[in-house]
Amino acid sequence: MTGIGGLGPPDQGELIGLGEPGRSPRSQQPSALRSTLVALVSTVVFFGLLAWIVVNAPNWPAVQESFFNGRVFALTAEPIARAFWVNVQLFLIAEVLILSFALVIAVLRSLPGPVFVPVRLLATVYVDVFRALPGVLVIYVLGFGIPGLAIAGVPVDPFFYAVLALTLIYSAYVSEVYRAGIESVHPSQEAAARSLGLSRFQALRHVILPQAIRRVIPPLLNDFIGLQKDTVLVSYIGVVEIFRQSQIKQSAYFNFTPYLATALVFLVFTIPLARFTDWLISRDRSRQTRGGFR
Amino acid sequence: MSAATAGIDRSLPGAHRGSGGGPAIVIEGLYKSFGKLEVLRGIDLVLHQHEVVCLIGASGSGKSTLLRCVNLLEPIDAGRILVEGEEITAPKIDVNRIRRRIGIVFQAFNLFPHMSVLDNVTLGPRKALRRPRAQAEADATALLERFGLADKRRDYPDRLSGGQQQRVAIVRALAMSPDLLLLDEVTSALDPELIAEVLEVIRELAGAGMTMLIATHEMGFARDIANRVCFLDAGRILEEGTPAEIFGAPREERTRRFLQRIVEAGRL
Numbered sequence: 011m012t013g014i015g016g017l018g019p020p021d022q023g024e025l026i027g028l029g030e031p032g033r034s035p036r037s038q039q040p041s042a043l044r045s046t047l048v049a050l051v052s053t054v055v056f057f058g059l060l061a062w063i064v065v066n067a068p069n070w071p072a073v074q075e076s077f078f079n080g081r082v083f084a085l086t087a088e089p090i091a092r093a094f095w096v097n098v099q100l101f102l103i104a105e106v107l108i109l110s111f112a113l114v115i116a117v118l119r120s121l122p123g124p125v126f127v128p129v130r131l132l133a134t135v136y137v138d139v140f141r142a143l144p145g146v147l148v149i150y151v152l153g154f155g156i157p158g159l160a161i162a163g164v165p166v167d168p169f170f171y172a173v174l175a176l177t178l179i180y181s182a183y184v185s186e187v188y189r190a191g192i193e194s195v196h197p198s199q200e201a202a203a204r205s206l207g208l209s210r211f212q213a214l215r216h217v218i219l220p221q222a223i224r225r226v227i228p229p230l231l232n233d234f235i236g237l238q239k240d241t242v243l244v245s246y247i248g249v250v251e252i253f254r255q256s257q258i259k260q261s262a263y264f265n266f267t268p269y270l271a272t273a274l275v276f277l278v279f280t281i282p283l284a285r286f287t288d289w290l291i292s293r294d295r296s297r298q299t300r301g302g303f304r
Numbered sequence: 305m306s307a308a309t310a311g312i313d314r315s316l317p318g319a320h321r322g323s324g325g326g327p328a329i330v331i332e333g334l335y336k337s338f339g340k341l342e343v344l345r346g347i348d349l350v351l352h353q354h355e356v357v358c359l360i361g362a363s364g365s366g367k368s369t370l371l372r373c374v375n376l377l378e379p380i381d382a383g384r385i386l387v388e389g390e391e392i393t394a395p396k397i398d399v400n401r402i403r404r405r406i407g408i409v410f411q412a413f414n415l416f417p418h419m420s421v422l423d424n425v426t427l428g429p430r431k432a433l434r435r436p437r438a439q440a441e442a443d444a445t446a447l448l449e450r451f452g453l454a455d456k457r458r459d460y461p462d463r464l465s466g467g468q469q470q471r472v473a474i475v476r477a478l479a480m481s482p483d484l485l486l487l488d489e490v491t492s493a494l495d496p497e498l499i500a501e502v503l504e505v506i507r508e509l510a511g512a513g514m515t516m517l518i519a520t521h522e523m524g525f526a527r528d529i530a531n532r533v534c535f536l537d538a539g540r541i542l543e544e545g546t547p548a549e550i551f552g553a554p555r556e557e558r559t560r561r562f563l564q565r566i567v568e569a570g571r572l
């Protein structure tokens with residue numbers, strides 16, 4: 011018996027004097043089940059209570075009518091979902107451009123030696139400026155300013171400027187993520203590659219970047235989540251994407267339910283990506299503590 | 305028991321190509337500082353073809369820096385380095401071309417962790433020598449086989465023991481068919497029971513006639529394998545001679561004190 015001499019953790023059996031020695035994994039199972047049950051019950055009670063308070067508020071019928079209107083939802087869900095396709099396109103095109111442009115910026119910023127001072131300076135100024143400016147401002151200036159110049163041959167499609175603005179804004183952040191990755195690869199890796207006679211570019215391409223990019227995938231995904239949401243900002247320059255569409259429907263029906271539909275769409279698309287990112291990060295962490303790589 | 309050169313076997317693949325009778329390396333008046341810290345203060349050293357020279361000296365005496373200078377991983381401040389008559393420290397030299405001829409193996413292995421053993425070994429031949437992948441892989445497999453690593457070629461470095469990793473690093477350098485090999489304390493990061501397998505590989509290379517410049521703390525090994533031993537002290541070669549001379553009858557007081565400390569540490 012563990013209780014003898016006061017050794018071992020006290021457990022229930024010990025208190026009533028008929029304990030089994032030690033604590034087997036099996037004896038923990040009922041308590042795990044119990045805590046799951048407790049969590050479930052308390053969650054249901056909490057949210058049930060909250061819902062009951064809201065639904066019984068004096069003005070609930072009016073709020074329900076203008077925010078949770080089933081009829082308006084049915085009428086606007088389809089055009090809103092269709093408008094979301096524009097956001098998806100914006101996201102996908104911008105993402106590809108961001109991943110490539112940001113990589114170029116990051117590589118330019120990590121070029122060593124005095125010869126590359128102008129290049130490094132230019133890249134640094136770009137990153138500083140676009141991280142400092144509010145995104146909406148960049149979208150406004152590019153989306154209205156450049157077409158406003160009316161230069162022949164310059165595109166007028168707001169979608170073009172939407173992609174351009176998002177690419178410029180997000181590349182500044184993403185290039186910093188890449189750069190942190192590049193700097194996290196120990197200089198001895200470059201020395202080993204160069205000692206084999208690989209050029210600086212070959213060492214970067216085959217040895218440094220593959221390791222750097224692997225390490226920054228989770229933070230990159232975090233930036234993707236931000237981009238996914240920020241695609242609504244381009245509604246300001248007249249791209250009819252999901253947020254613009256819900257504004258249109260809101261004024262058409264004098265009802266806010268379209269915004270609810272929009273919110274639902276983002277929840278459905280963003281939460282899985284966020285969860286996946288968290289999973290990747292925790293997996294990487296447990297790998298690092300095991301001392302593994304890959 | 306010195307000089308493994310008697311009756312060397314130069315027929316093994318990967319051994320020295322040889323080119324005339326001139327020295328393999330000539331180092332003249334080499335100076336190197338890091339900021340205010342003068343690390344190398346006038347190094348003069350000649351290595352002949354097929355010669356094995358061991359660099360010994362206290363930690364911080366400049367052994368690694370000297371090897372890195374020979375591989376052009378560090379720019380030098382003054383002096384010249386010639387490899388087979390060509391001045392590799394001349395301005396405007398193609399450093400990549402020079403490095404392909406000079407293999408270096410580091411204390412910490414520095415294998416590429418994101419590549420399999422085979423890819424580690426073939427990267428240089430494929431990218432720097434532009435060999436086709438099939439040929440590079442066939443050559444690499446043969447080399448891995450020769451050093452008992454063939455069954456590891458699909459593994460990633462983190463699956464290997466330290467001794468195996470260091471042998472892979474040696475094979476990676478050999479895959480470039482270098483004219484000479486620089487070894488920087490290649491056993492210092494290894495558990496004692498893994499040291500022998502790595503030293504065995506180096507012995508085999510010496511037997512095959514590979515020209516080597518070896519920084520080492522393994523005095524017994526240096527005594528066995530070296531044609532010459534150089535004692536590096538504060539950035540200068542203070543004393544140089546055959547293993548018998550250096551280990552048996554050192555002329556300099558500082559050499560004697562260094563060896564005394566090594567003996568006390570139980571490493572000789």
Ligand SMILES: Nc1ncnc2c1ncn2[C@@H]1O[C@H](COP(=O)(O)OP(=O)(O)O)[C@@H](O)[C@H]1O
Binds near residue numbers: 361363367
């Ligand atoms: N990249 C570097 N920057 C500054 N100091 C360095 C650098 N590399 C080596 N040193 C210094 O040079 C001296 C010699 O180092 P090293 O050549 O590594 O000696 P050893 O290999 O004989 O132990 C040491 O004092 C070390 O701190």
Ligand SMILES: [Mg+2]
Binds near residue numbers: 367489
């Ligand atoms: Mg060293």
